[in-house]
Amino acid sequence: MWAVALLVFREVLEAALIVSVVAAATRGVHRRGWFVGGGIALGVSGAVLVALSAGLLASAFSGVGQELFNATVLLAAVLMIGWHVLWMASHGRELARQMQALGSAVQSGASSLTLLLVVVAIAVLREGSEIVLFLYGMRAGGADHLWAGLAIGVIAGSALGLALYAGLLRIPMRHFFGFTNGMLSLLAAGLASSAARYLIQANLLPAWSPQLWDSSWLLDNGSLLGQTAHILVGYDARPSGMQLTVYASTLLALWLGARLVTRAAQPPRRQASSPESESAAQPRSELMQQAQPGRTS
Amino acid sequence: MKRSLPFVLAALLPTSALAADAPTYTLVLKNHRYQPSTLHIPAHSRIKLELINQDPSPEEFESNDFPAEKIVMPNSRMSLFIGPLKPGRYNFYGDFHQPTAQGTLVVE
Numbered sequence: 001m002w003a004v005a006l007l008v009f010r011e012v013l014e015a016a017l018i019v020s021v022v023a024a025a026t027r028g029v030h031r032r033g034w035f036v037g038g039g040i041a042l043g044v045s046g047a048v049l050v051a052l053s054a055g056l057l058a059s060a061f062s063g064v065g066q067e068l069f070n071a072t073v074l075l076a077a078v079l080m081i082g083w084h085v086l087w088m089a090s091h092g093r094e095l096a097r098q099m100q101a102l103g104s105a106v107q108s109g110a111s112s113l114t115l116l117l118v119v120v121a122i123a124v125l126r127e128g129s130e131i132v133l134f135l136y137g138m139r140a141g142g143a144d145h146l147w148a149g150l151a152i153g154v155i156a157g158s159a160l161g162l163a164l165y166a167g168l169l170r171i172p173m174r175h176f177f178g179f180t181n182g183m184l185s186l187l188a189a190g191l192a193s194s195a196a197r198y199l200i201q202a203n204l205l206p207a208w209s210p211q212l213w214d215s216s217w218l219l220d221n222g223s224l225l226g227q228t229a230h231i232l233v234g235y236d237a238r239p240s241g242m243q244l245t246v247y248a249s250t251l252l253a254l255w256l257g258a259r260l261v262t263r264a265a266q267p268p269r270r271q272a273s274s275p276e277s278e279s280a281a282q283p284r285s286e287l288m289q290q291a292q293p294g295r296t297s
Numbered sequence: 298m299k300r301s302l303p304f305v306l307a308a309l310l311p312t313s314a315l316a317a318d319a320p321t322y323t324l325v326l327k328n329h330r331y332q333p334s335t336l337h338i339p340a341h342s343r344i345k346l347e348l349i350n351q352d353p354s355p356e357e358f359e360s361n362d363f364p365a366e367k368i369v370m371p372n373s374r375m376s377l378f379i380g381p382l383k384p385g386r387y388n389f390y391g392d393f394h395q396p397t398a399q400g401t402l403v404v405e
Contacts, residue, residue: 003395003396007392007393007395054355054368054370055370055373058368058369058370058373058375059373063375063376066367066368066375067367067377130357130368130392133355133357133368133393134355134357134392134393136354136355137354137355137356137371137393137394138354138393140353140354140371141354197364197366198366200364200378201364201365201366201367201377201378201379202377202378203319203343203345203378207343207380207381210363210364210380210381210382211382211383216361216362220361221361221362222361226361237361238362238363238364240364
């Protein structure tokens with residue numbers, strides 16, 4: 001039972017960490033609970049589908065179907081997280097100001113919420129399909145207390161994810177979206193580096209000096225902390241040159257993109273007399289007035 | 298990612314030729330154990346590892362010491378590329394049957 005619980009726990013934890021960061025990053029957005037929940041549900045169904053077609057996937061593209069699938073799905077997640085990071089770079093400050101003023105959920109939905117639903121679904125799908133295959137094998141082998149192990153693993157993994165989420169919510173609102181945007185950027189860079197690892201394994205990408213360094217004496221890939229760091233910031237004890245290149249260029253692209261977007265978003269706000277900014281400011285002050293009586297009564 | 302995509306695509310082309318040069322080493326998975334459990338491979342060269350799963354359940358070949366993560370379905374085979382690695386001992390395992398599916402890669 002404990003072997004089952006441990007494996008399920010590790011897989012659930014990986015997905016839960018990603019879901020937590022996404023859930024925190026969409027804090028205050030209207031109906032985001034539905035999107036996060038929908039993403040998880042979609043991911044679970046996808047996991048069963050992927051597990052069912054694992055044989056097909058394994059033999060596809062002359063044996064590198066698995067690597068291509070993983071790399072594609074990971075890169076799709078990177079693009080979607082990247083889009084959200086850039087969107088937040090231009091809207092984050094506004095969102096934080098509104099939430100500070102209202103002390104409650106913002107009514108306007110984030111345009112990138114659907115993209116993040118897909119990111120959640122992808123995270124759940126990848127880890128979930130491994131759990132399904134594992135349980136299938138365990139069942140065939142006649143293991144005891146399969147469902148108890150599954151339940152313990154899911155609960156323990158989700159609990160750690162929730163703990164991370166609760167911790168993130170304690171960050172002051174002023175720094176909140178800056179922080180979650182940073183976390184999302186590191187997450188995206190780590191996922192891109194994982195995608196590169198799959199492509200190297202399939203011999204579709206060169207490794208470019210396979211072990212740049214070895215920090216496994218400090219933090220091993222197999223340890224719980226190492227695994228957590230791997231998901232959250234893309235930590236690898238023995239990264240290849242290619243992985244580091246992909247990691248760094250993803251971070252750089254996001255950083256430069258965010259700077260460009262922020263700069264483009266700023267000029268109209270400064271000119272208070274322009275009609276555009278006035279019309280944008282109007283609904284906000286109305287919202288604030290509406291909110292005040294609600295809070296005092 | 299968009300920025301690095303042309304580089305990635307450009308890098309793809311010359312490496313396809315590498316695949317044919319890599320020597321193949323074979324591991325058999327039976328009763329959730331690797332046979333042989335110690336595999337000797339040359340240092341500083343890229344190898345192709347073929348894994349034949351004779352068990353009726355899926356397994357995931359994985360390592361924390363070198364990049365490798367691939368599922369092998371019941372009664373089937375898969376292959377992946379490893380290295381080039383520096384001399385040393387590298388452990389690998391089967392993620393789905395960790396108590397028994399353990400092995401070592403001796404790079405020399």
